Amino acid sequence: MLRFLFDRDTWQEVFDSLSKNKLRSILTMVGVWWGILLLIGLLGSARGLENSFNRLFGSFATNSVFVWGQSTGMPFKGFQEGRRVKLSLTDAKKIEDNVEGIEFVLPRSQQSTIITRNFLSGSFQMAGDYPLLDQLQKKKLIHGRFINQNDINDRKKIAVISEDAYKQLFEVDEDPIGKYIEVNGINFKVVGMFETGNVNMGPSTDVHIPFTTFQQIYNRGDEIGWMMITGKPEYNIKQIEEDSKLLLKNLNHIHPDDSRAFGSFNLGKEFAKMTGFLTGMQFLTWFVGIATLIAGVFAIGNILLITVKERTKEIGLRRALGATPFEIKRQIVVEAVFITLVAGLFGIISGGWILIALDHFFGQGDDAAIVNASVSIGVVFAALLILVILGTLIGLIPATKATSIKPIEALREE
Amino acid sequence: MLKINQLHKSYKIGDSSLHVLKGIDLSVEEGEMVAIMGSSGSGKSTLLNIIGMLDEADEGEYILDGLPIKNLTEKKAAVYRNKFLGFIFQSFNLINYKNALENVALPLYYQGLKRKERLEKASYHLEKVGLSAWGHHLPKELSGGQKQRVAIARALAANPKLLLADEPTGALDTKTSHEIMAFIQHLNDEGKTILMVTHEEDIANMCKRIVRLRDGIILEDTKVNQVRAEQYV
Numbered sequence: 001m002l003r004f005l006f007d008r009d010t011w012q013e014v015f016d017s018l019s020k021n022k023l024r025s026i027l028t029m030v031g032v033w034w035g036i037l038l039l040i041g042l043l044g045s046a047r048g049l050e051n052s053f054n055r056l057f058g059s060f061a062t063n064s065v066f067v068w069g070q071s072t073g074m075p076f077k078g079f080q081e082g083r084r085v086k087l088s089l090t091d092a093k094k095i096e097d098n099v100e101g102i103e104f105v106l107p108r109s110q111q112s113t114i115i116t117r118n119f120l121s122g123s124f125q126m127a128g129d130y131p132l133l134d135q136l137q138k139k140k141l142i143h144g145r146f147i148n149q150n151d152i153n154d155r156k157k158i159a160v161i162s163e164d165a166y167k168q169l170f171e172v173d174e175d176p177i178g179k180y181i182e183v184n185g186i187n188f189k190v191v192g193m194f195e196t197g198n199v200n201m202g203p204s205t206d207v208h209i210p211f212t213t214f215q216q217i218y219n220r221g222d223e224i225g226w227m228m229i230t231g232k233p234e235y236n237i238k239q240i241e242e243d244s245k246l247l248l249k250n251l252n253h254i255h256p257d258d259s260r261a262f263g264s265f266n267l268g269k270e271f272a273k274m275t276g277f278l279t280g281m282q283f284l285t286w287f288v289g290i291a292t293l294i295a296g297v298f299a300i301g302n303i304l305l306i307t308v309k310e311r312t313k314e315i316g317l318r319r320a321l322g323a324t325p326f327e328i329k330r331q332i333v334v335e336a337v338f339i340t341l342v343a344g345l346f347g348i349i350s351g352g353w354i355l356i357a358l359d360h361f362f363g364q365g366d367d368a369a370i371v372n373a374s375v376s377i378g379v380v381f382a383a384l385l386i387l388v389i390l391g392t393l394i395g396l397i398p399a400t401k402a403t404s405i406k407p408i409e410a411l412r413e414e
Numbered sequence: 415m416l417k418i419n420q421l422h423k424s425y426k427i428g429d430s431s432l433h434v435l436k437g438i439d440l441s442v443e444e445g446e447m448v449a450i451m452g453s454s455g456s457g458k459s460t461l462l463n464i465i466g467m468l469d470e471a472d473e474g475e476y477i478l479d480g481l482p483i484k485n486l487t488e489k490k491a492a493v494y495r496n497k498f499l500g501f502i503f504q505s506f507n508l509i510n511y512k513n514a515l516e517n518v519a520l521p522l523y524y525q526g527l528k529r530k531e532r533l534e535k536a537s538y539h540l541e542k543v544g545l546s547a548w549g550h551h552l553p554k555e556l557s558g559g560q561k562q563r564v565a566i567a568r569a570l571a572a573n574p575k576l577l578l579a580d581e582p583t584g585a586l587d588t589k590t591s592h593e594i595m596a597f598i599q600h601l602n603d604e605g606k607t608i609l610m611v612t613h614e615e616d617i618a619n620m621c622k623r624i625v626r627l628r629d630g631i632i633l634e635d636t637k638v639n640q641v642r643a644e645q646y647v
Contacts (some may be wrong), residue, residue, distance in 0.1 A: 003522045009529055020511030069588070317507045322496020322524040324489045345576060403488070411507060 014335050019305070028303040029343035032387060034349025035296025037354065039289035039383055040375050043299030044355040047283040048363065048373030055371050062271040063103075063233055063234055064136065065241040065264055067248070068226035073260030077253050085261050088222040091251055095227075099243045100236030108213050109225040113171065115207065117181045122168040124206035127225075128214020136230060144177045144192030151210040158210065159183075159262065165206040183207075186217060194288050196345065215237040236266030293387060301394030304336055308398035315402045316410025325403035333401065337388055344384040351375070415607055416442040416576065418464065421474035423460055434460045435572055436630035438474070442609065447602040447640070451616035458611045459580060461627070465580045466499055467491045467608060470509035489608045494522050499568030502610075506561040508553040514564045515549035521572040539567040543597065559590035566597065570606075577601065579610035583617055589647075595620045598641035615642070619625035628639060 004010055018025045069085035089107055096105040110127040115321055132137075134146040139160070159181060161169070166176050188209060196204075199244045215221065231240040245262050248254075254261045289376040308315070315328055355373045421437040434457045442448055445455065452458040463469035464476065467483060476483045477496060486494065500521075501507075508517045519536035527535070540546050543563040553561055562582060569577055582598065583591035594616060602608050602622075618624050619641045626634040 009523060012529075016511055022471040095432075313507065316510055317509065318520070318524070319492060320466070320495060320501050320507075321568070322492050324492040324524075326489065327524065328494075411468075411503065 005270040005334075010331075010334065011095040013043045013331060014338055015145050016276065017331075017335060018309075018339065021310075024303055024307055024310075025339060027342030028339050029297025029346070031303070032340050032343035032391075033347040033350070035292045035299075035387070036344050036383065037351045038292045038382075040348065040351025040380060041358075042285045042289050042348065043353045043375045044351070044373040045358060045370060047375065048280055048355075048358065050279070051371035051373075052369060053274065053278060062267055063235070063237050064230045064267045065237055065352065066226055066228050066245070066267070067241070067244060067262055069252075070263045072254055072258055074255040076258070079253060085252055086223050087225075087227060087248070089224055090222060091353070092224065095229060095244050095247055096253060098247060099229075099240060101231050101240055103230045103232045104132055104228075106228040106230070107226075108133070108137060108223040108228065109211065109220055109223075111214075111218060111225075113183055115165070115170045115181050115183050117179070122165070124165055126207040126209060126214070126306065127205040127212040129205075129208045130211050133208070133332035136228060139197040140256065142193050142195055143175070146192055146194075147208060149211050152212050155211055155212045155215060155216055157186060157188045158191045159188040160194060161168065161190055162194055162206045163196050166193050173303060179241070181207075182325055183209075183254060184217060198413055205328040208233070228239055231268070235258045237266060238324075241266055248414055267362040289383075293383060294390075297387060297394055300336060300340055300391045301397065304332065304395050305401075308402045309330065312405060313411045316405065317406040319403075319407040320411065328400040328403050329396065332399040333392055333395050336391050340388050341384070342390040344387055348380055351380075362400050415444040415446075415474070415479060416440070416609075417477040418465075419462065419475035421476065422546075423457075423464060423469070423471050423473075434630050436465075438539065438627075438632060440461045440625065440632065440635075442607065443607050444607050446623060447599070447608045447621045448610070448623045448625060449615060449621035449628060450609065450625050451615075451618050452558050452633075453613065455629075457471070457630045458627050460612075462578055462580055462611045465576075466501060467495050492524070496521055496572055497574045498533070500572065500574035500577045502562070502577065502579040502582045503564050503567050504560075504584040506553070506565045506585070506619065508561055508564060508568075508576075510553050514545060514556065514567075515551055515552050517564055518567045518571050521568060525572060533570055536567070536571055539571050540564070542570070544616070545565045554561070556582070559593055559610040562586065562590075562594050563597065566594075566601075570601070572584050575607065579607055579608065581612055582610060591617065592643045592646040599640070599643055 007263060033105045067087070069087045070087060072079065072081050072083045075081045089105075092105045092107040108127055108129055108382070110125060113124060114121060115124050116128070129147055131147050131149055139146055141160075142163065144160070147158070149324055150156070151158055161176065170176050170179070176190045176193050180188050181186070181190060229240060229244055231237045241264060241413055246256060246263070248262060249256055249258065253262070264337060318328060319325070355375070358370055358373045418438055418440040420434070421435055427434075434645045436459060442494045449460060451597040460469065463472050467486065472488075478494075481494075483494070491636075508518070512520070515536050516539050517534060519532040522532040522535055537546060537549060540549055543566055545560060545563055546569070548556060549562075550558060551563070553566040556564065579598065583594055586594060598608060598610075599620060612618050619638060620643050621638070622640050623637050624636070625632060
């Protein structure tokens with residue numbers, strides 16, 4: 001069999017019968033080519049969308065929930081309803097220690113404030129933050145650095161500002177690093193500048209200063225604005241949210257059933273909705289892709305069947321001249337596989353072009369809808385392999401049919 | 415060379431069965447040239463197909479060159495066909511996308527000969543039928559007589575013991591028919607055994623022996639004085 005595959009005559013026969021029957025060869029090839037093309041196009045675009053999605057959210061610890069204090073909705077333990085609930089550093093510490101599956105608890109405080117620099121000023125959201133924030137919500141720093149542990153320990157008066165804040169407070173092309181901005185009469189040295197992201201989770205912040213500094217200048221003491229609770233990847237963030245809230249209620253003398261006392265935004269839950277959509281789309285892609293492939297295989301089978309019918313006489317003659325049924329089948333199957341393979345390779349190449357085109361038109365820039373649209377080569381070759389195997393199997397049907405007709409009947413057929 | 419005893423064959427047509435051959439006895443010696451005649455439906459083509467191993471008898475004995483032909487697998491039948499038999503058809507049955515030379519070489523391909531050897535042999539046989547200049551032409555570029563000569567060359571290519579012709583002149587005009595017959599006679603002169611089915615009396619008279627079939631039995635089996643076809647050419 002192997003010798004047969006490397007025999008020049010074999011391929012001569014294949015090329016002869018394919019090139020002398022151009023129309024049907026081309027039709028078959030178009031069927032397969034289209035199937036592979038569509039599969040690659042679909043899988044590539046789906047991957048591209050997924051990539052763009054991951055790029056948007058990849059900088060966030062998505063298994064997170066934000067919790068802040070509101071006012072109580074139920075009287076409890078002698079406290080009246082409507083009491084302001086204020087979260088504290090102790091609460092954050094307790095949650096970190098006691099709730100199962102916690103990765104980090106990040107306390108934050110935020111305040112709207114007027115910032116001035118020389119003659120320029122503006123109103124900004126300023127937050128006191130820990131270095132950890134940079135880990136959970138990746139800041140794209142254009143210049144300088146983010147807050148570090150030293151800043152926290154020494155309550156340094158430094159600030160990391162957003163590009164927007166920079167534009168309002170600085171002259172064009174001015175280097176902000178090392179310059180001072182004034183907040184509440186206190187000078188802060190700018191140590192870093194970050195790019196304003198496309199997607200903001202939680203309130204947007206223009207200026208970050210060390211948490212400890214923030215607490216001091218606003219006399220906040222232990223009291224924090226809100227906290228970001230991040231769960232370990234294997235834990236369910238909804239459960240963590242419930243556990244944390246229950247613990248917080250316990251610590252703050254709030255009725256366990258009070259649903260108004262704490263506000264929260266569960267990033268994990270929102271994210272899950274999005275990923276669910278993405279999974280659905282992926283499933284759809286595969287479904288359509290595989291259906292197209294199967295259609296392609298049927299196209300091959302169909303055309304082979306017609307071909308064999310067309311060539312009944314030829315096959316009968318070949319058998320009269322001494323071709324064994326096996327030789328006939330082998331020839332038809334080799335033709336089928338060859339045509340499928342060539343068309344499949346063309347499909348892969350042109351599918352690649354489509355992905356390049358997609359990347360060119362939709363994949364440029366930061367807010368691209370499709371990022372790095374691609375298909376893993378393994379998937380492509382698996383698809384091709386499936387196509388070839390199915391093509392062979394389906395090619396066997398007409399081949400068997402062809403050889404089951406007695407040569408004499410075949411020859412009679414006009 | 416060829417011996418047939420009490421050969422029976424029937425075909426199923428729907429629910430009924432049609433008894434086509436009802437006990438044929440025939441023996442052909444080496445070097446004979448036999449015409450099988452009969453009106454349509456007499457079973458002459460069926461007989462030729464069974465002799466050609468393209469079809470199988472229901473009953474009876476068929477011995478070709480001392481070899482009993484019975485219960486052959488398709489594979490074995492294919493090998494025997496290739497080795498022992500050369501076919502000439504009424505409608506030539508050339509493969510239309512292969513040129514004359516390749517058509518002649520086809521049986522040799524199934525014999526497993528190397529390409530070079532195959533083409534050498536094929537061009538030798540093509541030369542024998544006087545078409546060496548047409549080797550690279552496709553069948554559609556050839557006249558009917560030329561096509562049949564290519565088909566004859568193909569039948570000869572594998573050097574068969576027995577040449578089977580099914581109405582070889584059926585699709586040709588009289589002049590070309592005579593040319594082809596002259597050619598076949600020439601082959602017979604060289605010692606080839608030839609069996610041909612025809613319904614044309616003048617063609618049959620160019621053979622050495624006429625077997626007349628009617629309704630599945632041999633009506634008459636006579637030796638005739640061969641009419642040479644050359645005189646008409």
